Amino acid sequence: MKVLGIDCGTDHLPLQHCQFLVGAVTHACCVRKGGSALQPHRCSSRTQGEGCRQGRQWSAARPSASRPARSMFEPRMRRGWKMALSGGLRCCRRVLAWVPVLIIVLVVLWSYYAYVFELCLVTVLSPAEKVIYLIFYHAIFVFFTWTYWKSIFTLPQQPNxxxxxxxxxxxxxxxxxxxxxxxxxxxxxxxxxxxxxxxxxxxxxxxxxxxxxxxxxxxxxxxxxxxxxxxxxxxxxxxxxIGFSNYKFFLQFLAYSVLYCLYIATTVFSYFIKYWRGELPSVRSKFHVLFLLFVACMFFVSLVVLFGYHCWLVSRNKTTLEAFCxxxxxxxxxxxxxxxxxxxxxxxxxxxxxxxxxxxxxxxxxxxxxxxxxxxxxxxxxxxxxxxPWEDNDDDNRDYPEGxxxxxxxxxx
Known part of the structure; x- marks a missing residue:
């Protein structure tokens, strides 16, 4: 006889255990064969025999056929989902950590275009003035980008x-x-x-x-x-x-950033006045020059404060953490x-x-x-x-056992 495609009454699956595939009896062992199908019956506690006891032992040792996926696979799936979610969050955090750097890079690239092309090549008319502006600008720009690169890609040094x-x-x-x-x-x-x-x-x-x-x-x-x-x-x-390996580069980056903003602001200011008075034609370069002065002044104010604070820390040989603690x-x-x-x-x-x-x-x-x-x-x-002088607190005055x-x-x- 077969139940759900499995031979019952054999050594591999005794007849009294076939009911587990159907799940229709009170005691997990007793079945009766009637015709070609299995007919379950209820066993009283008085007539309960060896087959019932064997069935209970078999059912306790073997999980129910309707619940293995929940007990075995669901916890693994949950752990897998948690690991995947945690890995995805870490990946997103690494990507988002580069957003401030990307903002700075885009601002610097726009400032390069606005100063070199819109100011020096379009607005400035004197060839000698163009050459002088471009030479000093690129000298500062090289050190500015060099120190910024070193601050980003110099790995922090760890203890040996x-x-x-x-x-x-x-x-x-x-x-x-x-x-x-x-x-x-x-x-x-x-x-x-x-x-x-x-x-x-x-x-x-x-x-x-x-x-x-x-x-x-x-x-x-x-x-x-x-x-x-x-x-x-x-x-x-x-x-x-920022630590031992790149603090010098970070401090140089602040210094060249202040110099970069100051140089742009001083050289652009005269043309800003000319645009303001209407002495120069109102063309596309006007808006680049106006915003260039505004951005340079804004960054200069914030950077000069930060640079001054770190100069004070260097003069005292302190770190930011040591200044607060x-x-x-x-x-x-x-x-x-x-x-x-x-x-x-x-x-x-x-x-x-x-x-x-x-x-x-x-x-x-x-x-x-x-x-x-x-x-x-x-x-x-x-x-x-x-x-x-340092005053000992009460914890240091406690008596400790000998040894x-x-x-x-x-x-x-």
């Missing part, structure tokens, strides 16, 4: 391997369930590294995402999803994280902990050789993992004495 937890240490750290042992493991590893900064509570700075002990002035960028050496900030206008050393908070003096502070960004200060090539001293500090030079130079470390470990992201 010695600051990362090894595979064995990572396994040991993650498998350890006692927090105090985990803390002591990180304290022991931090003692082997040139790390002098701490968190606000005096803890070792540890990144639980990158699994590394952070070097001095290193921070985790949530946008780039990595730790960046001497991180200053993440700039959407260059779609890059005072760095904490092993001896306590010190807002001027990296201040070495005006000249040395500038050299920390641009290098010792002044001939490279205006050229966008890497000349910053050091490797980005350790930096000269004010507290290390106090014994040699009394002018670098601390301006404000335990008073240095806590706190994870930061």
């Amino acid at each position: 391997q010695k600051f990362h937890l090894s595979y064995a240490d990572k396994e040991r750290y993650e498998n350890e369930e006692r927090p105090e042992v985990q803390k002591q493991m990180l304290v022991d590893m931090a003692k082997k590294l040139p790390v002098y900064t701490r968190t606000g509570s005096g803890a070792v700075r540890f990144c639980d995402r990158c699994h590394l002990i952070k070097p001095d002035r290193c921070h985790h960028c949530s946008v780039c999803a990595m730790c960046v050496l001497k991180m200053d900030h993440h700039c959407p206008w260059v779609n890059n994280c 005072t760095p904490v050393f092993t001896s306590g908070p010190e807002k001027n902990g990296f201040n070495l003096g005006f000249i040395k502070n500038i050299q920390q960004v641009f290098g010792d050789k002044k001939k490279f200060w205006l050229i966008p090539i890497g000349s910053s001293p050091g490797d980005g993992h350790s930096f000269p500090m004010r507290c290390m030079n106090e014994s040699q130079n009394p002018l670098l004495a601390n301006e404000e 335990s470390s008073s240095l806590a470990v706190e994870t930061e992201t």
Whole structure:
């Protein structure tokens, strides 16, 4: 006899189990054959026999034929959809991150067309004036685009391997369930590294995402999803994280941007007045010249403020993050902990050789993992004495058991 195309009453499928394909009986085992079809019957608890018990065992071991797709495939499909959606969102975020850069590029390309063609080649009548304008403009334009390119495509530098937890240490750290042992493991590893900064509570700075002990002035960028050496900030206008490897290029980009806008505004202003007074014919170039002056002045005001702020940071040897959050050393908070003096502070960004200060090539001293500090030079130079003493808080005055470390470990992201 066949039910749904399957032979029943054989060794492969006993007769008492065929009812599962129909699902019409109370107990999952008892069927009676009547003619050519299966006729289910209800079993009372008193007449329930071995077949019923076997049927219950078989049904418990084997899922119902009407529900396998829901129990086995739907969770996988949900996970697949979630992964696809997450991947699509990440892809969209990467694409949208380039929108500010695209806006800047389009504005620069239009300014090039408006200045070179509409102003110099169409509006300016004197050949000598045209040549002078174009020579100085292109000299500034080359350095402006060069520094912008370097700011965008110079990758942020990450901590080297010695600051990362090894595979064995990572396994040991993650498998350890006692927090105090985990803390002591990180304290022991931090003692082997040139790390002098701490968190606000005096803890070792540890990144639980990158699994590394952070070097001095290193921070985790949530946008780039990595730790960046001497991180200053993440700039959407260059779609890059500004740090040790490209801070010089970013500062040069601001300087040449200010110079670019100032040069355009000063050379266009006289022709703007002529168009305003009606001394020049009202042609298509008039609108390009008018908007060129307006855009140049608008960008100049915003850029000169930003450039001035970063010049102040360089003069104090600070990053943007350190300006908002005072760095904490092993001896306590010190807002001027990296201040070495005006000249040395500038050299920390641009290098010792002044001939490279205006050229966008890497000349910053050091490797980005350790930096000269004010507290290390106090014994040699009394002018670098601390301006404000650090007062211990109550947490540092607590009594610790003998043999335990008073240095806590706190994870930061």
